[in-house]
Amino acid sequence: MSHRQNLSVLALALLTSCSGVPTRTFQIDAIDVDERAVPCLVVIGDDWAGAAQKKQLVNVGSDDTLSLTVEFTRPEMDIIVVAVPMDPSGKPRTMPKSRIESTELTDFLGDVRRLRVKDPERNLFILRKR
Amino acid sequence: MRRRLCCSAVVSLVLLTLPSCSSVMKVGISVDPPSAAVFVNGVRDGQGARRIHDFDFGENERVCVQAAAPGFEPLCEMLTKQQVTDQLAKYGDFTWVLKQEK
Numbered sequence: 001m002s003h004r005q006n007l008s009v010l011a012l013a014l015l016t017s018c019s020g021v022p023t024r025t026f027q028i029d030a031i032d033v034d035e036r037a038v039p040c041l042v043v044i045g046d047d048w049a050g051a052a053q054k055k056q057l058v059n060v061g062s063d064d065t066l067s068l069t070v071e072f073t074r075p076e077m078d079i080i081v082v083a084v085p086m087d088p089s090g091k092p093r094t095m096p097k098s099r100i101e102s103t104e105l106t107d108f109l110g111d112v113r114r115l116r117v118k119d120p121e122r123n124l125f126i127l128r129k130r
Numbered sequence: 131m132r133r134r135l136c137c138s139a140v141v142s143l144v145l146l147t148l149p150s151c152s153s154v155m156k157v158g159i160s161v162d163p164p165s166a167a168v169f170v171n172g173v174r175d176g177q178g179a180r181r182i183h184d185f186d187f188g189e190n191e192r193v194c195v196q197a198a199a200p201g202f203e204p205l206c207e208m209l210t211k212q213q214v215t216d217q218l219a220k221y222g223d224f225t226w227v228l229k230q231e232k
Contacts, residue, residue: 027172033198035167035174111206118191119208122172126196126204128231 021071024117028066030058030081030125037063038108038127041095043080044070052095061090065122076114081125083108103130153187155214158223159195166199166228180223187211195224202228 030040037059043051050056058066058081070077082102085093096102099110111125161168161178168175168183171194175183178197185193191210198204205226209217217224 029172031198033200033202033204035198113206113208116191118189120171120190120192120194123194124169124172124196126169126198126206128204 021073022117023069023071024115024119025067025069025121026079026115026119027122028058028068028079028081028125029122030083030111030127032108033126033128039084039086039092040081040125040127041084041092041102042066042068043082044068045078048095048097052097057084057092060084060086060092070115072117076116078112079115079123080110080112081127082106082110083127155185155187155211155218156182157185157214157218159183160223160225161197161205162225162227163199163202166197166202169196169198170194172196185209185214197226197228199228201231203231204228 028042030038032038039059040057041051042056042058044056056066056068058064068079070079080099082096082099083106084096084102085105087093094105096105099112102108102110107129108127109130111127113123113125115123158180159168159178160180164177164179166178168178170183170185171190178199183195187193192208193214195207195209196205205228207226
Protein backbone atom coordinates (compact mmCIF):
# COMPACT_ATOMS: atom_id res chain seq x y z
CA MET A 1 0.00 0.00 0.00
CA SER A 2 1.43 3.38 -0.99
CA HIS A 3 2.00 6.22 1.42
CA ARG A 4 -0.89 8.13 -0.17
CA GLN A 5 -3.25 5.16 0.27
CA ASN A 6 -2.22 4.85 3.89
CA LEU A 7 -3.03 8.51 4.47
CA SER A 8 -6.42 8.11 2.76
CA VAL A 9 -7.32 5.14 4.96
CA LEU A 10 -6.25 7.07 8.07
CA ALA A 11 -8.28 10.14 7.03
CA LEU A 12 -11.34 7.95 6.36
CA ALA A 13 -10.99 6.26 9.73
CA LEU A 14 -10.74 9.62 11.46
CA LEU A 15 -13.79 10.94 9.62
CA THR A 16 -15.81 7.86 10.56
CA SER A 17 -14.88 8.12 14.21
CA CYS A 18 -15.73 11.84 14.29
CA SER A 19 -19.13 11.49 12.64
CA GLY A 20 -20.41 8.84 15.12
CA VAL A 21 -23.38 9.52 17.36
CA PRO A 22 -22.18 10.50 20.85
CA THR A 23 -23.18 8.10 23.60
CA ARG A 24 -23.21 8.37 27.37
CA THR A 25 -23.92 5.83 30.07
CA PHE A 26 -26.04 7.11 32.94
CA GLN A 27 -26.86 5.49 36.27
CA ILE A 28 -30.61 5.65 36.79
CA ASP A 29 -32.41 5.26 40.09
CA ALA A 30 -35.98 5.88 41.20
CA ILE A 31 -37.50 6.59 44.61
CA ASP A 32 -40.75 8.00 45.96
CA VAL A 33 -41.13 11.12 48.12
CA ASP A 34 -40.60 8.92 51.21
CA GLU A 35 -37.19 7.94 49.73
CA ARG A 36 -38.24 4.32 49.17
CA ALA A 37 -37.03 2.51 46.05
CA VAL A 38 -39.73 2.22 43.34
CA PRO A 39 -39.59 -0.56 40.70
CA CYS A 40 -39.53 1.27 37.37
CA LEU A 41 -39.21 0.93 33.62
CA VAL A 42 -36.78 3.37 31.98
CA VAL A 43 -37.66 4.53 28.47
CA ILE A 44 -35.39 6.41 26.07
CA GLY A 45 -37.33 8.85 23.90
CA ASP A 46 -40.57 7.11 23.02
CA ASP A 47 -39.21 3.58 22.63
CA TRP A 48 -41.52 1.78 25.03
CA ALA A 49 -41.24 -1.53 23.19
CA GLY A 50 -37.44 -1.35 23.20
CA ALA A 51 -37.36 -0.56 26.92
CA ALA A 52 -39.52 -3.59 27.72
CA GLN A 53 -37.57 -5.85 25.36
CA LYS A 54 -34.18 -4.79 26.76
CA LYS A 55 -35.58 -5.03 30.31
CA GLN A 56 -34.52 -1.50 31.20
CA LEU A 57 -35.71 -1.93 34.76
CA VAL A 58 -34.57 -0.54 38.05
CA ASN A 59 -35.35 -1.69 41.62
CA VAL A 60 -36.90 -4.92 40.39
CA GLY A 61 -35.83 -7.75 42.68
CA SER A 62 -33.47 -5.53 44.66
CA ASP A 63 -32.72 -1.88 45.37
CA ASP A 64 -30.29 -1.15 42.53
CA THR A 65 -29.45 1.29 39.75
CA LEU A 66 -29.71 0.82 35.99
CA SER A 67 -26.74 1.47 33.71
CA LEU A 68 -28.39 3.06 30.70
CA THR A 69 -26.40 3.88 27.56
CA VAL A 70 -28.04 6.65 25.58
CA GLU A 71 -27.27 7.51 21.95
CA PHE A 72 -27.57 11.25 21.51
CA THR A 73 -29.18 11.47 18.08
CA ARG A 74 -30.30 14.94 19.25
CA PRO A 75 -28.60 17.39 21.64
CA GLU A 76 -31.15 16.48 24.32
CA MET A 77 -32.80 13.10 24.84
CA ASP A 78 -35.91 12.45 26.92
CA ILE A 79 -35.63 9.78 29.58
CA ILE A 80 -38.96 8.64 30.96
CA VAL A 81 -39.19 6.69 34.21
CA VAL A 82 -42.48 5.02 35.10
CA ALA A 83 -43.46 2.70 37.93
CA VAL A 84 -44.02 -0.97 37.11
CA PRO A 85 -46.74 -3.06 38.77
CA MET A 86 -45.26 -6.04 40.62
CA ASP A 87 -46.71 -9.45 41.37
CA PRO A 88 -46.34 -11.00 44.86
CA SER A 89 -43.28 -12.99 43.73
CA GLY A 90 -41.44 -9.75 42.98
CA LYS A 91 -41.64 -9.93 39.20
CA PRO A 92 -43.17 -7.25 36.94
CA ARG A 93 -46.86 -8.08 36.40
CA THR A 94 -46.85 -6.27 33.07
CA MET A 95 -44.78 -3.70 31.22
CA PRO A 96 -46.60 -0.37 30.87
CA LYS A 97 -46.75 1.03 27.33
CA SER A 98 -47.40 4.63 28.32
CA ARG A 99 -47.18 6.98 31.27
CA ILE A 100 -50.97 6.90 31.59
CA GLU A 101 -51.03 3.10 31.72
CA SER A 102 -48.32 3.07 34.39
CA THR A 103 -50.29 5.55 36.51
CA GLU A 104 -53.48 3.50 36.13
CA LEU A 105 -51.64 0.35 37.23
CA THR A 106 -49.47 1.75 40.03
CA ASP A 107 -50.94 5.11 41.06
CA PHE A 108 -47.48 6.68 40.52
CA LEU A 109 -47.02 9.57 38.11
CA GLY A 110 -44.17 8.99 35.68
CA ASP A 111 -41.27 11.42 35.46
CA VAL A 112 -39.39 12.69 32.41
CA ARG A 113 -36.01 14.37 32.18
CA ARG A 114 -34.36 15.92 29.14
CA LEU A 115 -30.72 14.88 29.37
CA ARG A 116 -27.66 16.25 27.60
CA VAL A 117 -24.54 14.25 26.86
CA LYS A 118 -22.57 16.23 29.47
CA ASP A 119 -25.13 15.93 32.26
CA PRO A 120 -24.20 14.22 35.56
CA GLU A 121 -23.81 10.46 35.36
CA ARG A 122 -26.15 9.65 38.22
CA ASN A 123 -29.80 10.50 37.67
CA LEU A 124 -32.32 10.07 40.43
CA PHE A 125 -36.01 10.20 39.56
CA ILE A 126 -38.42 11.02 42.38
CA LEU A 127 -41.92 9.78 41.69
CA ARG A 128 -45.07 10.86 43.46
CA LYS A 129 -48.51 9.35 43.72
CA ARG A 130 -51.32 10.95 41.74
CA MET B 131 18.05 35.18 46.98
CA ARG B 132 16.33 36.90 44.07
CA ARG B 133 15.69 33.48 42.46
CA ARG B 134 14.11 32.14 45.65
CA LEU B 135 11.84 35.18 45.86
CA CYS B 136 10.84 34.65 42.25
CA CYS B 137 9.96 31.00 42.91
CA SER B 138 7.91 31.95 45.97
CA ALA B 139 6.02 34.53 43.94
CA VAL B 140 5.22 31.97 41.23
CA VAL B 141 4.07 29.38 43.77
CA SER B 142 1.88 31.98 45.51
CA LEU B 143 0.36 33.01 42.20
CA VAL B 144 -0.42 29.38 41.31
CA LEU B 145 -1.99 28.81 44.73
CA LEU B 146 -4.09 31.96 44.40
CA THR B 147 -5.28 30.94 40.96
CA LEU B 148 -6.21 27.38 41.95
CA PRO B 149 -9.53 28.13 43.67
CA SER B 150 -10.83 29.99 40.60
CA CYS B 151 -10.00 26.98 38.41
CA SER B 152 -11.93 24.61 40.69
CA SER B 153 -15.08 23.07 39.28
CA VAL B 154 -16.67 23.03 42.76
CA MET B 155 -18.97 25.89 43.76
CA LYS B 156 -20.23 26.54 47.28
CA VAL B 157 -23.94 27.20 47.04
CA GLY B 158 -26.44 28.02 49.77
CA ILE B 159 -29.78 26.23 49.49
CA SER B 160 -32.93 26.60 51.57
CA VAL B 161 -36.00 24.46 51.00
CA ASP B 162 -39.41 24.83 52.58
CA PRO B 163 -40.32 22.55 54.32
CA PRO B 164 -36.92 22.30 56.06
CA SER B 165 -37.50 18.58 56.60
CA ALA B 166 -37.28 18.02 52.82
CA ALA B 167 -34.49 15.77 51.58
CA VAL B 168 -32.04 17.54 49.26
CA PHE B 169 -30.18 15.69 46.50
CA VAL B 170 -27.28 16.99 44.42
CA ASN B 171 -26.50 15.00 41.28
CA GLY B 172 -28.66 12.16 42.54
CA VAL B 173 -26.92 11.84 45.91
CA ARG B 174 -28.66 12.76 49.17
CA ASP B 175 -27.01 15.85 50.61
CA GLY B 176 -28.81 16.68 53.82
CA GLN B 177 -32.10 18.41 54.43
CA GLY B 178 -33.83 21.61 53.43
CA ALA B 179 -32.78 23.89 56.30
CA ARG B 180 -30.36 26.47 54.91
CA ARG B 181 -26.86 25.11 54.41
CA ILE B 182 -23.99 25.27 51.97
CA HIS B 183 -23.78 22.52 49.35
CA ASP B 184 -20.91 21.70 47.01
CA PHE B 185 -21.83 21.80 43.32
CA ASP B 186 -19.11 19.85 41.53
CA PHE B 187 -19.44 20.50 37.82
CA GLY B 188 -16.29 18.55 36.88
CA GLU B 189 -16.76 17.57 33.23
CA ASN B 190 -20.49 18.16 33.49
CA GLU B 191 -22.42 20.97 31.85
CA ARG B 192 -25.11 21.06 34.54
CA VAL B 193 -25.80 19.98 38.10
CA CYS B 194 -29.08 18.42 39.14
CA VAL B 195 -30.63 19.64 42.39
CA GLN B 196 -33.69 17.89 43.77
CA ALA B 197 -35.81 18.17 46.86
CA ALA B 198 -38.56 15.91 48.12
CA ALA B 199 -40.77 15.59 51.17
CA PRO B 200 -43.81 13.45 51.94
CA GLY B 201 -47.00 15.30 51.02
CA PHE B 202 -45.21 17.68 48.65
CA GLU B 203 -44.48 17.68 44.92
CA PRO B 204 -40.80 16.85 44.32
CA LEU B 205 -38.61 19.51 42.72
CA CYS B 206 -35.90 19.03 40.12
CA GLU B 207 -33.67 21.77 38.72
CA MET B 208 -30.95 21.25 36.11
CA LEU B 209 -28.59 24.22 36.51
CA THR B 210 -25.68 25.35 34.37
CA LYS B 211 -22.61 26.95 35.92
CA GLN B 212 -23.72 30.27 34.41
CA GLN B 213 -27.18 30.02 35.99
CA VAL B 214 -25.63 29.28 39.38
CA THR B 215 -23.16 32.16 39.02
CA ASP B 216 -25.95 34.57 38.03
CA GLN B 217 -28.16 33.45 40.90
CA LEU B 218 -25.37 33.86 43.45
CA ALA B 219 -24.47 37.31 42.09
CA LYS B 220 -28.04 38.63 41.96
CA TYR B 221 -29.88 36.92 44.80
CA GLY B 222 -27.44 34.87 46.87
CA ASP B 223 -28.80 31.54 48.02
CA PHE B 224 -31.27 29.35 46.18
CA THR B 225 -34.62 29.21 47.94
CA TRP B 226 -37.30 26.78 46.93
CA VAL B 227 -40.77 26.24 48.34
CA LEU B 228 -42.21 22.84 47.59
CA LYS B 229 -45.85 22.75 46.50
CA GLN B 230 -48.19 20.73 48.64
CA GLU B 231 -49.79 17.77 46.88
CA LYS B 232 -53.44 18.32 46.07
